[in-house]
Amino acid sequence: MYNFRxxxxxxxxxxxxxxxxLSELADFGSKVLLVYGGGxxxxxxxxxxxxxxxxxxxxxxTELSGVEPNPRIETVRRGVELCKEQKLDMVLAIGGxxxxxxAKVVAAGAMYDGxxxxxxxxxxxxxxxxxxxxxxxxxxTGSEMDCFAVISDMTKNEKWGTGADVxxxxxxxxxxxxxxxxxxxxxxxxxxxxMSHTFENYFTKEPGCDVQARxxxxxxxxxxxxxxxxxxxxxxxxxxxxxxxxxxxAINGLIANGSQPAWCVHPMEHELSAFYDITHGQGLxxxxxxxxxxxLQKDPSxxxxxxxxxxxxxxxxETEDEKAAREAIAKTRTFLFETMGLPENLCAxxxxxxxxxxxxxxxxxxxxxxxxxxxTKEDIVKIYKAAF
Numbered sequence: 001m002y003n004f005r006x007x008x009x010x011x012x013x014x015x016x017x018x019x020x021x022l023s024e025l026a027d028f029g030s031k032v033l034l035v036y037g038g039g040x041x042x043x044x045x046x047x048x049x050x051x052x053x054x055x056x057x058x059x060x061x062t063e064l065s066g067v068e069p070n071p072r073i074e075t076v077r078r079g080v081e082l083c084k085e086q087k088l089d090m091v092l093a094i095g096g097x098x099x100x101x102x103a104k105v106v107a108a109g110a111m112y113d114g115x116x117x118x119x120x121x122x123x124x125x126x127x128x129x130x131x132x133x134x135x136x137x138x139x140x141t142g143s144e145m146d147c148f149a150v151i152s153d154m155t156k157n158e159k160w161g162t163g164a165d166v167x168x169x170x171x172x173x174x175x176x177x178x179x180x181x182x183x184x185x186x187x188x189x190x191x192x193x194x195m196s197h198t199f200e201n202y203f204t205k206e207p208g209c210d211v212q213a214r215x216x217x218x219x220x221x222x223x224x225x226x227x228x229x230x231x232x233x234x235x236x237x238x239x240x241x242x243x244x245x246x247x248x249x250a251i252n253g254l255i256a257n258g259s260q261p262a263w264c265v266h267p268m269e270h271e272l273s274a275f276y277d278i279t280h281g282q283g284l285x286x287x288x289x290x291x292x293x294x295x296l297q298k299d300p301s302x303x304x305x306x307x308x309x310x311x312x313x314x315x316x317x318e319t320e321d322e323k324a325a326r327e328a329i330a331k332t333r334t335f336l337f338e339t340m341g342l343p344e345n346l347c348a349x350x351x352x353x354x355x356x357x358x359x360x361x362x363x364x365x366x367x368x369x370x371x372x373x374x375x376t377k378e379d380i381v382k383i384y385k386a387a388f
Contacts, residue, residue: 001206001207001208001209001212001258001259002206002258002259003258004257004258005257006253006254006257007165007168007253008145008168008252008253008254009168009170010144010145010168010169010170010171010172011170011171011172012144012145012171012172012174012248013171013172013173013174014174014175014241014244014245015174015175015176015241016175016176016177017175018173018174018175019046019049019050019053019135019173019175020053021171021173022050022053022054022057022092022133022135022173023053023054023056023057024057024171025054025057025059025090025092025133026057026058026059028089028090028131028170029059029088029089029090029131030058030059030060030089031059031060031062031086031087031088031089031090032054032059032060032061032062032088032089032090032091032092032133033061033062033063033064033079033082033083033088033090033091033092033103033106034050034061034062034063034064034092034094035064035065035067035079035091035092035093035094035095035099035100035102035103035106036063036064036065036067036093036094036095036099037065037066037067037068037069037095037096037098037099038065038066040095040137040181041094041095041137044137044178044181046094046135046137046178047094050092050094050135062082062086062088064078064079064082064102064106067095067098067099067102068098068152069098069277069279069280070098070150070152070154070159070273070274070277070280071098071099071101071102071150071151071152072151072152072153072154073116073117073120073151073152073153075102076102076105076106076109076116076151077109077115077116079091079102079103079106079109079110080106080109080110080116083106083107083109083110083130084110088110088130089130089131090107090130090131090132090133091103091104091106091107091110091130091131091132091133092132092133092134092135093132093133093134093135094134094135094137095135095136095137095138096136096137096138096140096141096186096190097138097140097141097142097143097193098141099134100132100134100136100141100143100144100149100169101141101143101148101149101150101151102149102151103132103134104129104132104143104149104167104169105119105120105149105151105162105167106130107129107130107131107132107167108126108128108129108164108166108167110129110130111127111128111129111130112125112126112127112128117151117153119162120149120151120160120162121160121162123162123163123164126162126163126164126166126167127164127166128166129164129166129167131170132167132168132169132170133169133170133171133172134169134171134172134173135172135173135175135178136172136173136174136175136178136179136244137178137179137182138179138182138186138190139179139190139194139240139243139244139246139247140186140189140190140191140193140194140247140281141193141194141197141247141251141280142194142197142247142248142249142250142251142252144169144172144174144248145168145169145172145248145249145251145252146163146168146251146252146253147163147164147165147166147167147168148161148162148163148167148251149161149162149163149167150162150270152273152274154274154277157274157275157356158274158363159270159271159273159274160270160367161266161270174244174245174248176237176240176241176244177237177240179230179240179243179244180234180235180240181234182234184231184234184341185279185282186279186281187227187230187231187234188227188231188281188285188340188341188342189279189280189281189282189285189342190243190247190281191223191227191230191243191281191340192281192282192284192285192288192336192340192342193247193280193281193284194219194223194243194246194247194250194251195220195223195224195250195288196265196266196281196284196285196288197247197250197251198216198219198220198223198250198255199220199265199288200260200263200264200265200266201216201250201251201255201256201259201260202216202217202220202255202309203261203302203305203306203309203372204259204260204261204305204372205261205305205372206258206259206260206261209258209259212254212255212256212257212258212259213255213259213308215249215254215255216255217309217312217313219246219249219250219255220309220313221313222242222243222246223243223246224313224335225242226238226239226242226243226246227243227339227340228339228340230243231340231341261370261371261372262368262369262370262371263368263371264291264368264371264372264373264375265284265287265288265291266284267363267364267367267368268287268291268360268361268364268368268380268383268384269283269284269287270364270367271356271360271361271363271364272287272346272351272360274360275356275360276349276350276351278349278350278351279349281342282342282343282349283349285336285337285340285342285343286342286343286344286345286346286348286349286387287383287387288332288336289329289332289333289336290383290386290387291383292306292329292332293329293386294375294379294382294383294386295372295373295375296322296325296326296329298373298375298379299373300322302325302372302373303321303322303324303325304321304325305325305372306321306324306325306326306328306329307321307322307324307325307328309328310324310325310327310328310331311324313328314327314328314331316328316331345387345388346384346387346388347388351388354384354385354388357381357384357385358377358381360380360384361377361378361380361381361384362377364377364380365377365379365380
């Protein structure tokens with residue numbers, strides 16, 4: 001286990017009615033930028049509730065609406081401009097990971113003299129940020145409790161992650177009832193996303209990381225248990241609550257620090273989203289089994305890793321590692337595509353040619369240097385084709 005620093009300064013208010021704590025924003029200033037996506041928070045009443053609490057606390061609201069599912073740099077720039085022009089004190093996101101990611105880079109851009117895209121391309125330039133708050137409405141990305149954000153520039157077909165300690169939210173409200181209305185598609189995609197976060201941290205060759213591994217396995221078993229329950233019974237509080245809390249811990253450093261390699265599947269999926277604007281969790285679900293199959297074949301030593309996963313998460317009893325590994329991958333594929341009903345291949349999400357695979361693979365290879373099993377551009381092209 002390598003040396004690490006672990007800090008999660010975010011105050012979490014978890015449970016029903018915890019949105020009342022938005023009144024505490026008054027301790028940080030009197031003017032807030034409210035960042036959200038479409039009209040769902042207005043239809044379900046969260047918008048009106050939040051505005052009333054903020055108004056009663058003496059906090060005035062400026063709005064940045066229309067944040068895209070893969071948030072665009074143009075939207076970030078609009079938010080930065082509002083913060084600077086109106087001298088806003090803080091940023092509040094209400095929504096899923098897209099709204100929160102957008103809010104994070106807006107908060108940093110408001111404290112930066114140059115263009116916000118600089119902060120996406122070079123995280124070292126993020127020195128300060130306005131206080132960031134969130135009310136989570138979709139369990140998936142874990143952005144409510146981590147330091148990361150992912151922003152796209154579709155004019156360049158680029159989607160990059162950035163991160164800095166100052167991007168960790170000051171406070172996040174996690175009310176599982178706010179996810180009751182999440183669609184089957186987004187519930188399934190969100191579960192795939194949080195599983196992928198866990199896999200990226202779990203599959204490592206760093207020795208002696210038993211604590212992280214056992215935590216990761218517990219998170220995966222929770223996701224596998226409650227993902228299907230949430231699909232069939234959307235208002236099952238325990239299912240929504242466990243998924244919400246598992247998603248946060250999948251990426252807040254708990255299972256990563258001291259053990260994780262560079263991520264591999266996420267850089268590949270970011271290229272899919274950058275070129276085709278597909279749902280992130282669906283892309284991850286499609287790529288994950290293809291990646292597992294490929295790395296097992298490329299590096300047979302990984303059979304031990306996949307076998308451990310199969311035995312501890314799926315309860316596989318096979319004693320031969322390679323057989324157990326293949327069974328674990330098969331169970332993963334069945335869970336994602338049959339149990340959760342996610343699309344099985346890239347054609348199913350509207351990608352009808354291999355036109356961009358070469359350039360996507362070149363970018364993904366650069367973005368995954370140091371991952372669990374190093375992959376070349378040519379390797380990644382093969383994974384794309386296997387998933388096609």
